[in-house]
Amino acid sequence: AQSVTQLGSHVSVSEGALVLLRCNYSSSVPPYLFWYVQYPNQGLQLLLKYTSAATLVKGINGFEAEFKKSETSFHLTKPSAHMSDAAEYFCAVSELPRSSASKIIFGSGTRLSIRP
């Protein structure tokens, strides 16, 4: 069975500061890992994904995440926070797809707030 744990339901940083959102996963098979962002009353937008290629993955809006197998982690970072980054962030895991119907399991989410 797969699962995702996001540490910290709410993270607040100052504008311009480093953003670090933590995610740990559990999977019995090599995983696909994702970070999604959700703005209020909207669907999910894919920020980045790890699919067993490079362990450091760069995404949109200046975000990146590093896959660390030894730590079973996939933390999301951004060097300098912007006010527009305020949103809900979800880490997610799925199996390497053997068929087109691989499920995605979502973490509980982390709300990112940016202080002026």
Next chain:
Amino acid sequence: GAVVSQHPSRVICKSGTSVKIECRSLDFQATTMFWYRQFPKQSLMLMATSNEGSKATYEQGVEKDKFLINHASLTLSTLTVTSAHPEDSSFYICSAMRTGGNEQFFGPGTRLTVL
């Protein structure tokens, strides 16, 4: 490319009525679509996997007679909430997987409020 739409974006209905939500892949064909529900300030919970031309696969604890799913074409899946009750009020999000692909593209969600 890879745009998914949902209709309606917001619906309010009376208790006991049925509501249909549409999920469309606008610029690609999707053999598989997924339906999620999200309660306020919570994560997305997978309700069911919808495969074109066959019966949907429901997650444990989801009533298939309550949440009817139809995936009659490669670009459209519908979720019908039958005999809705206030506890069905939620944000329903669909996603679509391009035929032969492995990435899910998410719709903008539908806010259902049952009075």
